[in-house]
Amino acid sequence: MAFFTRQTKPLRTGLAASALALCASLATAAEVPITIVINQSPWFPGFQAVVEKYEEDTGNTVNLDVNPFAGSLEKQRTAVRAGESPFDILIMNAGFFVEFYTGGFMQPLTGIDADFALSEDIFTFDDSVCWDATAKTITCDGDGQLVSVPVNPFLPLLHYRSDLYEEHGLEVPTTWDQLYENAKVMHNPPRMYGISQRGQRGAFDVTFDVFPYILSHGGGVIADQKGGDYTVTINSPETLAGMETYLKLANDVGHPSTAGQTQTNVIQNMATGRAGHIQGVPAPAQFDDPKQSAVVGKVDYAVVPGTEEHGPAPGLGHWLAGIPRNVSDENKQAALAFLTWFQTDEAQHAYAEAGSPPVSKAVMTSDMADEEPYRYMRALAASIPTAQLTFTIPEASQVLAVTELRLNQAIGGELELKEALNMAAEEIAKVLSDAGYDAPMLDPLQ
Amino acid sequence: MKSDTFWRHATLWPALVLFALLTILPLLKLLALSFHDVEWVNREAVWEWVGLANYARLPQDNLLRAGALNTLIFAVVAVALQMLIGFILALLTTRVVRGRVFYRTVFILPILVPGIIIGAIWKLMYSYDFGVLNSLLLWLGLAPQDWLGDPDLALLSVIIVDVWHWTPFCFLLLLAGLESLPDDIFEAAKIDGATRWQQLRHITLPLMLPTIAVTFVFRMILAFKVFDEIYLLTGGGPGTSTEVISFTIYRRFFTEDQTGYGAAMSIAVIAVIAAGIIAATRATAGKGAKA
Numbered sequence: 001m002a003f004f005t006r007q008t009k010p011l012r013t014g015l016a017a018s019a020l021a022l023c024a025s026l027a028t029a030a031e032v033p034i035t036i037v038i039n040q041s042p043w044f045p046g047f048q049a050v051v052e053k054y055e056e057d058t059g060n061t062v063n064l065d066v067n068p069f070a071g072s073l074e075k076q077r078t079a080v081r082a083g084e085s086p087f088d089i090l091i092m093n094a095g096f097f098v099e100f101y102t103g104g105f106m107q108p109l110t111g112i113d114a115d116f117a118l119s120e121d122i123f124t125f126d127d128s129v130c131w132d133a134t135a136k137t138i139t140c141d142g143d144g145q146l147v148s149v150p151v152n153p154f155l156p157l158l159h160y161r162s163d164l165y166e167e168h169g170l171e172v173p174t175t176w177d178q179l180y181e182n183a184k185v186m187h188n189p190p191r192m193y194g195i196s197q198r199g200q201r202g203a204f205d206v207t208f209d210v211f212p213y214i215l216s217h218g219g220g221v222i223a224d225q226k227g228g229d230y231t232v233t234i235n236s237p238e239t240l241a242g243m244e245t246y247l248k249l250a251n252d253v254g255h256p257s258t259a260g261q262t263q264t265n266v267i268q269n270m271a272t273g274r275a276g277h278i279q280g281v282p283a284p285a286q287f288d289d290p291k292q293s294a295v296v297g298k299v300d301y302a303v304v305p306g307t308e309e310h311g312p313a314p315g316l317g318h319w320l321a322g323i324p325r326n327v328s329d330e331n332k333q334a335a336l337a338f339l340t341w342f343q344t345d346e347a348q349h350a351y352a353e354a355g356s357p358p359v360s361k362a363v364m365t366s367d368m369a370d371e372e373p374y375r376y377m378r379a380l381a382a383s384i385p386t387a388q389l390t391f392t393i394p395e396a397s398q399v400l401a402v403t404e405l406r407l408n409q410a411i412g413g414e415l416e417l418k419e420a421l422n423m424a425a426e427e428i429a430k431v432l433s434d435a436g437y438d439a440p441m442l443d444p445l446q
Numbered sequence: 447m448k449s450d451t452f453w454r455h456a457t458l459w460p461a462l463v464l465f466a467l468l469t470i471l472p473l474l475k476l477l478a479l480s481f482h483d484v485e486w487v488n489r490e491a492v493w494e495w496v497g498l499a500n501y502a503r504l505p506q507d508n509l510l511r512a513g514a515l516n517t518l519i520f521a522v523v524a525v526a527l528q529m530l531i532g533f534i535l536a537l538l539t540t541r542v543v544r545g546r547v548f549y550r551t552v553f554i555l556p557i558l559v560p561g562i563i564i565g566a567i568w569k570l571m572y573s574y575d576f577g578v579l580n581s582l583l584l585w586l587g588l589a590p591q592d593w594l595g596d597p598d599l600a601l602l603s604v605i606i607v608d609v610w611h612w613t614p615f616c617f618l619l620l621l622a623g624l625e626s627l628p629d630d631i632f633e634a635a636k637i638d639g640a641t642r643w644q645q646l647r648h649i650t651l652p653l654m655l656p657t658i659a660v661t662f663v664f665r666m667i668l669a670f671k672v673f674d675e676i677y678l679l680t681g682g683g684p685g686t687s688t689e690v691i692s693f694t695i696y697r698r699f700f701t702e703d704q705t706g707y708g709a710a711m712s713i714a715v716i717a718v719i720a721a722g723i724i725a726a727t728r729a730t731a732g733k734g735a736k737a
Contacts, residue, residue: 074700081486099703103486190575190590200595201683203701257574259684260595274575325489397702405509405686414597414685 031334033061034088036321037079039072042267042283043152046356053350054341062338069093070203073397080105085324088335091151092320094128095204098138099394101131101147106322108145109339112332118146119343121362125150125318126389138226138392148320149339150359155314155387156212156279157379159270159287161186162300172302174312176213176245179277179305183253186276194253196266196275197246201408204317204400205263208390209279210407211315214242215388216306221403221428222439225392230437234403235418235425235445243410243417250411259412271295279304281317282376285355301376303383314383315390318359352377395435402427418445473716480710500710510711512686513694516601520690521669524608529662531609532616537646539617540624550621557614565678568607569594572679594680597687604688607675612668616661623657624650663726670719691715 036051038044044066051062065087067075073096079085080100092100100106108131109116118129130140131147140146158179160172164186173179183194198209207221214220219239223231233239250258255269269275271286271293286292287299306312321342323335341347348360349368357380358364369377391399402424410420422444432439480500482493504510539549556564571578572593580590593603627650635645651658673692676682682689682697695715699708 070701077703080489081491104488105486199684200681201685202681255574257592257595259597260574260592260600260680262681269575272575398704401697401702408683409685412595412597412684412687414687 030058031060031337032330033063034331034334034338035063035065035086036089036091036338037065037067037072037075037087038091039069039093040066041069041152041154041319042263042281042286043154043356045285046283046351046354047151049354050342050347050351050356053354054338054347058337058341060334060337073203076100080324080326082326084328085326087324088327088331089321089323089338092148092322093204094125094154094315094317094319094389095208095391095396095400097128097148097320097322098392098396100322101133101138102136102394104133105324105326106131106147107325107332108147109149109323109336110146112323112329112336116146116336116340118149119360121345121348121360122343123150123153123359123361123384125153125316125320125384125387128316128318128389128392129320138389148322149343150318151321151342152319153357153359153380153384154281154317154319155380155383156209156304156317157282157314157376157383158302158304159278159280159299160302161273161276161295161298163295163298164276165300172300173305174303175308176216176249176305180249180253183249183276187253189256191274193255193269193275195249195277195279196255196261196269197250197258197279198261198263198266199250199258199408199411200260200262200265201404202262203397203404205404206407206411207400207403208315208317210243210246211388211390212279212304212306212313213246214239215313215315216304216310217242217245218307218310221390221399222393222432226389230432230439232425232429232432232439232441234428235421236442237445240418240421240445243407243421247411247417259408270299282357282380283355284373284376288373297372301379303379303386306386312383312386314387316387317390393432393435393437395431398431399428402431421445476709477713479706480713481706483706496706500707501714503707504711504714507694507711509686509689509694509697510691513689513691516686516688517670517672517690517692520601520605520608520672521666524605524612525662525665525669527605527609528613528616528665529620529658531613532661533620533658535613535617536621536624537650539621553617554614556611557618559611561611561674562678564607564611565675568610569679572603595684597684600680600684600687604675604679607679608669608672611675612665615668616665619661619664620654620657623654623661627653659726663723666726667719667723 038047048064051064054060055062065075072091073093076087076090076092079087079090080103090100118124124140127138127140127144129146129148129150130138130144132139132142132144134143165172168185170182170185173182186192187194199206217238219233219236219242221234223229223233255261266275266278266280267286270278270280273294282301288296290296303312304314321339323332327335345360345362348358348363352358352363352368352374357376361381364377364381368374406415406420406424409415410417415423425441429439429441481495481497483496485492485494535553539546539553542549570576574580574590574592574595577593579593583590591599594600631649632645635649671692672690673696676688676690676693680688682693695708695711698704698711
């Protein structure tokens with residue numbers, strides 16, 4: 001018995017200390033624990049780190065439910081359609097957020113706290129944070145209400161090997177033609193590919209990567225969704241020109257397996273020193289970490305090229321955080337507390353320091369941008385005003401299913417480009433007209 | 447006696463009710479869904495009756511057509527190879543006396559590996575730039591192959607993974623069948639001067655036919671449901687070269703959120719597979735009766 005008593009003394013002391021620590025933590029936690037459903041993206045480690053900082057600073061608890069891209073979307077749909085959502089914050093992608101707005105699933109944030117407002121420093125990404133439920137449109141004007149807070153400015157930047165640019169005396173390209181010439185100089189397969197592009201089909205993969213090409217040639221998928229013109233333009237001569245540019249790079253100076261390349265493959269190619277250029281979303285930590293990269297300090301960033309006529313035009317693939325209506329008032333308050341904190345300068349700085357691009361213009365254009373690890377910031381800040389929303393209709397997932405398949409088939413050579421675009425146009429027109437839109441088509445490409 | 451029959455039937459009821467709840471009701475719900483389109487308005491699901499419209503769309507669905515064809519090719523080629531290799535391995539193993547436990551353990555290892563790990567292993571092996579297969583080709587002075595990105599190669603590459611993964615399943619069932627064959631028939635055949643080939647052709651194969659048929663049907667059912675290998679290795683691409691039916695249903699139902707149409711597709715596929723199983727079972731039963 002004496003032995004038992006002696007041996008358990010440290011244990012009891014430890015338990016008492018833990019209990020005290022727990023009480024202290026409970027005492028400081030002002031909000032109930034919340035759960036965020038999020039996808040596994042290149043920027044996720046930065047978000048995870050900033051969540052940990054929030055927990056340390058406030059004592060509040062945030063659980064992360066991390067999934068692949070499509071898995072996150074499915075969980076979000078199921079959650080908002082249930083009696084009560086298990087998730088208090090949804091991290092919604094630019095391709096799909098409108099279906100959550102249209103379905104009436106998202107809680108206007110001023111409905112939780114009338115004083116809540118988006119910080120003036122935070123980008124609104126073409127008003128995609130606001131929803132007018134009456135007019136069923138994205139707008140922060142009139143009856144538009146704030147329903148989300150941006151969490152990541154996911155848009156493509158040109159990543160290039162600055163050491164090779166210096167070695168060959170190259171200039172940072174602003175047009176696709178210049179990029180082609182620069183890539184040609186570096187192209188030496190299989191040791192080095194001039195450019196590595198993502199061409200595999202997925203939920204919003206190859207389409208996202210060809211947007212800068214087709215938008216900068218004046219093309220697109222649907223003419224003007226926000227303005228109510230649903231003419232299908234994926235088989236316009238301008239879109240064709242954009243795709244021809246993409247294919248010219250892929251075929252002449254690209255990876256031999258462009259149609260099979262995922263985002264991970266593209267990042268790997270750059271990190272292992274096999275790609276001269278990639279078009280990627282900014283997640284600079286992965287190229288500056290010696291454990292993950294063979295090109296530390298050798299990757300620089302620029303606005304994606306464009307054409308002389310239209311300039312650069314990347315597609316927005318940003319992420320928005322929204323609170324579903326079907327969570328308790330207590331949880332809504334706790335979720336809003338996190339979003340309020342997330343907008344602060346301190347949080348945005350910490351977010352950037354953890355390796356993820358911030359959504360604050362003030363941070364993106366601060367002195368921080370002059371520091372080596374944050375050299376992507378200037379390019380990102382310059383890109384955001386040129387970026388365009390890609391889909392603002394709830395049927396985006398069906399349109400994307402068409403574009404992902406047909407564009408991939410064109411890249412892989414399974415279909416001839418014009419045939420692929422004409423087929424895509426017919427199928428998109430059907431999706432739109434079945435959903436009740438007036439969706440005229442252009443003459444087929446010959 | 448009458449009471450016995452009553453109790454025998456009565457004891458079946460709980461199992462039948464459970465079966466109905468777990469299987470038939472979801473199927474009925476799926477069937478009902480297939481005649482509707484579902485739209486979400488103000489957080490409410492609005493079911494719109496569309497009759498057979500969802501079924502009428504099926505023949506025009508290019509992705510479904512490609513998926514059906516690929517599934518058929520995948521199932522027939524993969525299962526045929528698995529049956530053949532599994533049978534050869536089972537024959538060889540029954541003759542091994544020393545170390546048979548070791549061989550059997552080695553042969554069944556792939557079936558024990560979780561699908562996600564198989565996907566990761568083979569994706570790395572097939573990698574154009576870093577894969578061991580292309581390194582080997584380069585070492586032999588041959589050109590590297592785009593195993594998963596070339597439309598002409600991708601389905602074959604996935605079939606190879608499936609053969610590697612599922613041959614042990616065939617091996618195990620066929621080995622069990624071989625070991626249950628009566629020894630006296632083979633001894634009599636040896637005394638009559640039958641060669642090994644004659645024993646295989648005229649004794650082993652006819653006696654193994656029921657086991658072969660059951661194994662084949664099991665594997666065909668599983669092959670028609672292939673999903674994880676495709677999801678992890680190719681995502682159905684490039685183009686439609688590795689698109690399979692279960693992946694098409696997943697896309698339509700979940701990713702595109704076309705629940706009514708996805709339900710119609712599911713019901714149609716269930717009907718076709720059920721018809722195939724019934725036909726195969728009848729054919730096997732007929733052959734068994736003749737044998």
